[in-house]
Amino acid sequence: MARTKKSESVPVRIRFKELENGNKSIYLDIYYERKRRYEFLKLYLIPETSAEARAQNEHTLKAANAIKSQRIIDITNKKPPLVLSEKGKMRLIDWMEIYMEQRKQNGKRGLEPSVHSTVVQLQKYDPKARLCDVDKEFLDGFVEYMTKVAKTKRTKKPFAKKTIKTYVGYIVSALNLAVDEGILSVNPGLAIDRNAIQGEQKKREYLTIDEVRLLIDTPCREDVKVPFLFSCFCGLRLGDMRSLQWKNVIEETGKVHLEVRQRKTGNMLYLPLSTQAQGYLPEQRGDAEEHVFSIPHTTTLDVVLKRWAKAAGVKKNLCYHMSRHTFATMELTLGADLYTTSQLLGHRDVETTQVYAKIVDAKKEAAVLMIDKLFE
Incomplete structure (x- = not known):
């Protein structure tokens, strides 16, 4: 009896990774020169709850298959699929x-x-x-x-x-x-x-909206209070705040946004500013290369923030990065979706933002439990 010929293995396969939000991330499983590599395409399938969703997934899969075909061509032509230089x-x-x-x-x-x-x-x-x-x-x-x-x-x-x-x-x-x-x-x-x-994950400390209001109403050094509250309403990191120049503040058709290259990641961040955030920009616009804020040294900054919190009656160990956590939590609490919040924070992937969603979910659970207390 003739031996059945084994079919040639496919060097590139489409795979899917389940995400916590119900979507599926599409990636390629590439086997080349006895090494397995993965290429995440940043393409996602969404739950097919409507005809529009099914049509969107169909287009997404076509795009993924086109990339897969190109990778197979690259391998056939002896071109390493992941190395360009x-x-x-x-x-x-x-x-x-x-x-x-x-x-x-x-x-x-x-x-x-x-x-x-x-x-x-x-x-x-x-x-x-x-x-x-x-x-x-x-x-x-x-x-x-x-x-x-x-x-x-x-x-x-x-x-x-x-x-x-x-x-x-x-x-x-x-x-x-x-x-x-x-x-x-x-x-x-x-x-x-x-x-x-994964080490032990630190608890993300943030300010509630009421606590932000308390800080707004409490006097503090302007070179600390103004930039901190600005970050509460836009989520910008301290390092990016220190390097923020007026050339990064863009005004177009009555709207204001920031265009900043993030110091931590090196990626560009395009960040629209709410009216609330704009209210903490200096009234007088400076020269293009001039810094928007003059923030004191970190040691001084930490001392002033803690005194300010104490004076306001905020019983938290206030630090500058808490402003970023506050912005993220506020956005999600007020209904912004995870992907949009991720983009506003300049995160490389939604997974980084997921921790804030868990905070908001915990807040929702606590709110529901308050009903139970009414009938105890």
Whole structure:
């Protein structure tokens, strides 16, 4: 009896990842040169609750299949599907050094020791690994090495999960830079299992609307009060507030928005300003290169914020970043969807914003339980 011929394996397959909001993220499962890689397409299927939703999903799948076909053509033509440049053959640890230098040029000198420590561990794990070698398997292996093998230099104890997550975060950020520079077409770090390195999640402290009103009504130094409240109504990080210039404040057809390159991610943020936020902009517009706000040093800022909160009767450990949490929570509470809020905050993905949605859900549950108390 003749042996049945085994069909050739397909090098690229479309896969789906279930999201918490009910949508499905579409990604490609690519097998090339004995390595498995994943390309997340940033295309999503939505629940088919209507004819319009079904039609939208049909168009989305056509787009995904078109990309899949192109990747198969690339593989057939011996073109690596994820590497766009000869720089992809550079060692990962060398690219990490380039990434560190760029961060220093962008004013992030404080990150140098941590990035250097990341490079030290990468040298121990796989010093010869090239950018084009980095895939989900490589990163999962690095996480396993950091969890089970690596030891701290001083105490010879295993690394804390928080530290491991930080190191992986720097690698993923460096790979994002490689994508931005046209060296890679997709960041393989987006496919790693974050649960394996998830440390204890910090509680997101935020101000309620009533607490914001208390702060508005309480006197405080103008160079602290004004920028803090501005951030409460737009969500801008402290670092971006310090570097905000008048050229970043765009007025068109009676509306005002910000165009800011975020210091943390390097991505552009296009942020429309509410009338409330605009009310905290200085009345007199300065020159293009002039800074919009003059914010005191962080040490002074922290002291003044805490005194202000105490004077206002806000019983929370007020810090500047709480303004960003306040904006996010306020937006979701007032009905903004998760994706829109994610865009306003400048998050790379909706998953980062999901933590605020959980806060709002908890608030809703607490509100419902108040009814029970009426009938106890």
